Amino acid sequence: MNSFQLYFKLGVQHILDLQGFDHILFVLALCAVYVARDWKKILWLVTFFTVGHSVTLALATFKVVTVNSDLIEFLIPVTIAITAFSSILKPKPNTSRGFQFAYGYALFFGLIHGLGFSNYLRQLLGSEASIWQPLLAFNLGLELGQVVIVGIYLAITSILVGLAGVKRREWTLIISAFVLGIALMLMLETKYW
Template identity: 60%
Template sequence: MSTFSLYFNLGLTHILDILGYDHILFVVVLCALYMLRDWRKVLILITAFTIGHSITLALATLNIIQVNVALIEFLIPVTIFITAVSNILRGQRSSSPQKVQLNYAYALFFGLIHGMGFSNYLRSLLGKEEDITVPLLAFNLGLELGQVIIVAIVLVTASVFVSILSVARRDWKLVISSAVAGIALTLMMGAKFW
């Protein structure tokens, strides 16, 4: 197996691992406002998130920045909680250009925090590799594909509930965002940062 394939598969399985559900929750709550017809917007949103975490993942893996692991493990559920509460407070008209651009900014900024959370994992995998360019790129592409899979599941599920089962879009957004906010709050309270 090539280095690229190895790290691509590691990134893919890392994001889809149910034990790392905090990242899955963040992707789910990012998608809670959207339907299947909005897939382009969501892919841009997820890519903004990937760019954010790719930057800090690279910086932390190269030891350019040092992170307090306990603080990051607390901040990750904070980003999930803020996104969920923002969804809950947002009105029905969530597709205005300013709000869509704000979503991209949130995704990019929160991606920076999530990337720091991945850095210890990736640094332990890379060990003493001389050139981390290919492994880092492959790992991030694997993460991106994993996120796209999660997005596809969420958007199809949303479309089934809203379009076929006639659940109000507002109710879908509130139920998903409230459930994720509750889980994020539990994760925040259980963080060792306190």
């Protein structure tokens, strides 16, 4: 397996790893207000998240940015909680301004999440002659992993909201409350103060 494939696979695994489920929770929080017909909007949201994640991952890997890892480990569940809570408050972004806001916080929160994995990735990349290709491969794998989560979410949503008759608002509240509850527990586990 060449270096590109290795880091691509690592990016996919990073997102889909059930032991590091914070990314899955964040993607679910982003998706909570959407249904299958909104698939393009969701894909844009996760792409904005990936861009933010990629920027700080690169900056941290090149040691341009250094942040206390304990602070980042606390801020990651904070971003998840904020995203889930905003879905509870406004369960359907029905304006273009609402979509723009969602893209903005997906990008900003991606910046925070990117810092969370940077130390580990920096150690992995230490032996690489050039880190640009592995960094690109990792981020493309990250994006694919998120698309897999979105696909699973949309399939379940289509069955429950589209076929089983679950009300869209109820589904949004269920997903958002579930994610918010876990995020709050993670915040207590990783408290920074």
